[in-house]
Amino acid sequence: MPGSENIPPANVNQPAEEYPKTAAVLIQSFSFAPASVTIAAGGEITWTNGDSANHTVTGDDWESGAFGKDQTFTKKFETPGVYPYHCSLHPNMTGRVVVME
Numbered sequence: 001m002p003g004s005e006n007i008p009p010a011n012v013n014q015p016a017e018e019y020p021k022t023a024a025v026l027i028q029s030f031s032f033a034p035a036s037v038t039i040a041a042g043g044e045i046t047w048t049n050g051d052s053a054n055h056t057v058t059g060d061d062w063e064s065g066a067f068g069k070d071q072t073f074t075k076k077f078e079t080p081g082v083y084p085y086h087c088s089l090h091p092n093m094t095g096r097v098v099v100m101e
């Protein structure tokens with residue numbers, strides 16, 4: 001078609017990057033913000049504790065351990081799915097990670 005020779009081949013079949021490979025969650029005022037975060041499979045999430053209180057990021061079979069103010073915890077998610085988590089010190093603090101294909 002006319003003009004198609006001007007489209008770089010690399011852009012023709014390349015899918016749109018729909019989901020980020022990295023995301024950040026801030027722990028502030030005893031809640032996770034945002035409470036739900038979506039990343040691409042193989043991506044990493046970093047939680048930063050903005051509270052003076054210690055918190056944890058605890059999933060079904062993964063656990064950050066308690067960490068304090070301005071400290072971070074980073075986890076890589078390889079498998080698509082929904083990963084609910086909470087703070088083991090304050091069980092009312094909940095969040096989830098959604099990992100897309």
Ligand SMILES: [Cu+2]
Pocket residue numbers: 030054055056087088089090093
């Ligand atoms: Cu907590």
